[in-house]
Every structure is written in C-alpha cells, then in structure tokens.
Amino acid sequence: MSRGSLVLDPFLGVGTTLLTCRELGINSVGFDVSPLFVFISEVKLRDYDVDELRRVRDEIFSIKFEKPEVKVSGFLRNLYPKPVLEDLFFFKGLISKISDEEVRDFFTLALMVAAEKSSYMMRDGAVIKIVKNKPRIPSLRKAYRIMVNRMIDDVEKLPLTDASVKAMVGDARRMESVETESVDAVITSPPYLNKIEYTRCYWPEYEIFFPHISHTGIRSYLSMRPDDVELSMLGGDAPLVAELYFEDMEKVCGEVYRVLKPGGAAVMVVGGGVFPDKVIQVDVAVAEIAERCGLNVERIVAVNKRVAAVDRVRKIGESRESIIYLRK
Ligand SMILES: C[S@@+](CC[C@H](N)C(=O)[O-])C[C@H]1O[C@@H](n2cnc3c(N)ncnc32)[C@H](O)[C@@H]1O
Known part of the structure; x- marks a missing residue:
C-alpha cells in the first residue's frame, strides 16, 4: 500500500482503520450504519x-x-x-x-x-x-x-498526514457512492454472527447528545430485517439469523468485488458464531461466499481460539477469530 492509494472500510466502527490510513498517508473512506460511530470516527479523524x-x-x-x-x-x-x-x-x-x-x-x-x-x-x-x-x-x-x-x-x-479521509453513515451492502474499481484495498471487521445488535445499548448517548436521532434498533444492521428483527433480538431461531447473516455477507462481498481494482486486496476479521447447540465457523463460510462473488481466497489465519461451552460445562465446539485474505 503506498501514498495515494485508496482503502475502504465498509464497517468502520470507531474509525481505527481510517485513522491508521490517515497517519500513513493513505486515502480512505468508510461507512457505518450507526450515526454515533460515524460521529466518533469523524472527531478522531479531523485536524x-x-x-x-x-x-x-x-x-x-x-x-x-x-x-x-x-x-x-x-x-x-x-x-x-x-x-x-x-x-x-x-x-x-x-x-x-x-x-x-x-x-x-x-x-x-x-x-x-x-x-x-x-x-x-x-x-x-x-x-x-x-x-x-x-x-x-x-x-x-x-x-x-x-x-x-x-x-x-x-x-x-499523532500528527496526521494530508491524506483524504471520509467517514459516512451508510450500509456496507449498498455502497453506491464508491465507484466501481476505484479501491486498492478493503480492510474491515464486520459485526460478528450472533443475535445481537450491539448499537442498541448506546441509547443513553443518543438521548443525551443526539436526541433528534432515533435510538431504536437499526434495521440495516447486518442480519436484521424489518419483519424478523424482533425474533432475532429475542433469541429466536439461530439458523435463521445465520442465514440472514450470510445473505448479507454475500451482498457485502459482492460490493467489495465491485469496488476493488483488479489485483486489489481485501482483509476481513471475522469471529465464529456461538449458538446454544453449535458453533458456526464463519471464516470458512465467508471465504466460500467471497469466492462465489469472484474473489480469490489467499489465506485464512486463525488468530484467536476458544472453547465454546453451554452453561460453562458442556463443550459444543471451538470458536475462533480469523483473518481472511482475499484478492480480486
Ligand atoms: C466489529 S465493528 C467494527 C470494528 C472496527 N474495526 C473498529 O475498530 O471499531 C462492526 C461495525 O459494523 C457496523 N455495521 C453493522 N451493520 C452494518 C451495515 N449494514 N453497514 C455498515 N456498517 C454496519 C456496526 O455499527 C459496527 O460499528
């Protein structure tokens, strides 16, 4: 990655990827569905x-x-x-x-x-x-x-370079504002597979600091849908949540493929989905999805493994966090 390259983070969270790019002189752009996280990122990224x-x-x-x-x-x-x-x-x-x-x-x-x-x-x-x-x-x-x-x-x-940086509210499944074949690398960590929409617990911040923004569940959050959002929140059917998650990841991988320049790289950090009766190995599943979207899987590296147990006693499998290295 050299100065002048463009990096995309479709799930920017609190802006770590974009901040690092700005320090290194690499142009970057990122999206998050949570206005609060975009606000935090913007404040961190400014001069x-x-x-x-x-x-x-x-x-x-x-x-x-x-x-x-x-x-x-x-x-x-x-x-x-x-x-x-x-x-x-x-x-x-x-x-x-x-x-x-x-x-x-x-x-x-x-x-x-x-x-x-x-x-x-x-x-x-x-x-x-x-x-x-x-x-x-x-x-x-x-x-x-x-x-x-x-x-x-x-x-x-931490003096920042004059590299361009843009953090925006947006949905990783539909990044229309990013031009086709304009991105040199995608570096990201999508939400992990589970039934939880983590941004819901930031309602105190919304109520105090952004009272004009709704702080109910975000329906564009990965794997949430208008009709099943309540079911998934309440801990309903795990396979349904997983199905929706992978459906969404297919849209994300499709977008990653579209925006990457030929030869461009994508790196994703994903974690295993732990459900009451099983662990779903997200790294392998997302790598397969990425391949279906046209990306080549270069490597999957497990960086963290832990035993997944129910009630702390019954072992149901191993859950791991992995980095998936992809190339267009
Ligand atoms: C694992 S966090 C990213 C962590 C990030 N690497 C950091 O350093 O903070 C995943 C982020 O994805 C966001 N998110 C969930 N669904 C999304 C969607 N459909 N489009 C864009 N962002 C989404 C969440 O709000 C959350 O901030």
Whole structure:
C-alpha cells in the first residue's frame, strides 16, 4: 500500500482503520450504519488547532458551576449519580455555546466518554447493567478534565498526514457512492454472527447528545430485517439469523468485488458464531461466499481460539477469530 492509494472500510466502527490510513498517508473512506460511530470516527479523524483546544478547555473549566435544568427520562436518571447528571448538563450547556462546530464535537466526545466513566453503567455485549456499588465513581468534572487532556495529548502526539479521509453513515451492502474499481484495498471487521445488535445499548448517548436521532434498533444492521428483527433480538431461531447473516455477507462481498481494482486486496476479521447447540465457523463460510462473488481466497489465519461451552460445562465446539485474505 503506498501514498495515494485508496482503502475502504465498509464497517468502520470507531474509525481505527481510517485513522491508521490517515497517519500513513493513505486515502480512505468508510461507512457505518450507526450515526454515533460515524460521529466518533469523524472527531478522531479531523485536524485541530491544539492551542485553540487548550484555550477552550481553560475557559470551560474556569466557569463556576451553576445548577442546570436536567430534563431526562427516569431510565436515564438511574444511570448516573445526581451530581454527575447535573455536571453533565452544565458542561453540555457550555459546549453548546462553542461556535466552531468541530471544536464543539471534540468537547462533546470527551464529555460522552467521561460521562460513562462517572456512571453506574457497565456495558456487557448489547445490554447495559446498572452497578450501583461500582467502586470509586469519579466526579464528572474530574473524569472530563482527564479525558479532554488525554484527547489533546493524542492530537498533539499523532500528527496526521494530508491524506483524504471520509467517514459516512451508510450500509456496507449498498455502497453506491464508491465507484466501481476505484479501491486498492478493503480492510474491515464486520459485526460478528450472533443475535445481537450491539448499537442498541448506546441509547443513553443518543438521548443525551443526539436526541433528534432515533435510538431504536437499526434495521440495516447486518442480519436484521424489518419483519424478523424482533425474533432475532429475542433469541429466536439461530439458523435463521445465520442465514440472514450470510445473505448479507454475500451482498457485502459482492460490493467489495465491485469496488476493488483488479489485483486489489481485501482483509476481513471475522469471529465464529456461538449458538446454544453449535458453533458456526464463519471464516470458512465467508471465504466460500467471497469466492462465489469472484474473489480469490489467499489465506485464512486463525488468530484467536476458544472453547465454546453451554452453561460453562458442556463443550459444543471451538470458536475462533480469523483473518481472511482475499484478492480480486
Ligand atoms: C466489529 S465493528 C467494527 C470494528 C472496527 N474495526 C473498529 O475498530 O471499531 C462492526 C461495525 O459494523 C457496523 N455495521 C453493522 N451493520 C452494518 C451495515 N449494514 N453497514 C455498515 N456498517 C454496519 C456496526 O455499527 C459496527 O460499528
């Protein structure tokens, strides 16, 4: 991969692939169905004036606390100690007055991460657990200051190149905005095969920071369909979920084939699907699908293996995470 090449990540998550490309001088583009993840990626991928960030930080932390109006649902009140919620809305009010949108986003992301650290929340897969006796919950002011400083340090220490980068809300199964045969390499990690739409557990962030965006399940999430979405959420028929997942991966592989230049490479990290009665080996299945779409499978490398057991005792197989190397 050389400077000027174009990398695509169809499932960008928090933007790791795109950020690495930008550091290396490689142009990149990525999609995610979750507006929250696209927001996080965008904030990480931008250029900032560090002196301006420090100036805004000093201003924010010099303003004396004033009790804000806290208008939130009962559910949300359960997630944070009362003083944290008050601090959260106080800082949110200050941030809303920052005129530069990119600087505003930077301080919003820092507040979002700090708020989780100062909450009773523990995210476990797709669920939020409320742990009222969490040891040492930091005050939000303290957690926020630490997070802002850490992010400013990151901006300073990781100088980015002028390579182009674009993170967009979009669906990996339909990447119409990417031209045919325009991409040198695809580097990605699709959602793992299971019944879970992980982005659902980010509803507190949506409710506090993006109240205008719906935070119900995302139906364009891989393997979710309008009609079966409830069934899959409730842990219905595992083979149906797997079938839908592979149907979706076929669309994704078809798109990967279309956008890659001849000779272009694709690398995908996938994980085994663990169901109550069996483990579905996703690496082999996705490699077969990719071949059907015209891609050549060069290698499958297992990078992590673990025993899959039901109720921690009955072994049902081995689940592995693998990297699939493909070429057009
Ligand atoms: C395993 S994560 C990617 C992790 C990423 N490599 C990172 O470093 O954060 C999978 C991502 O795929 C997204 N996703 C799920 N269905 C999608 C779809 N149909 N199109 C695009 N993105 C999707 C999820 O929102 C999630 O962020």
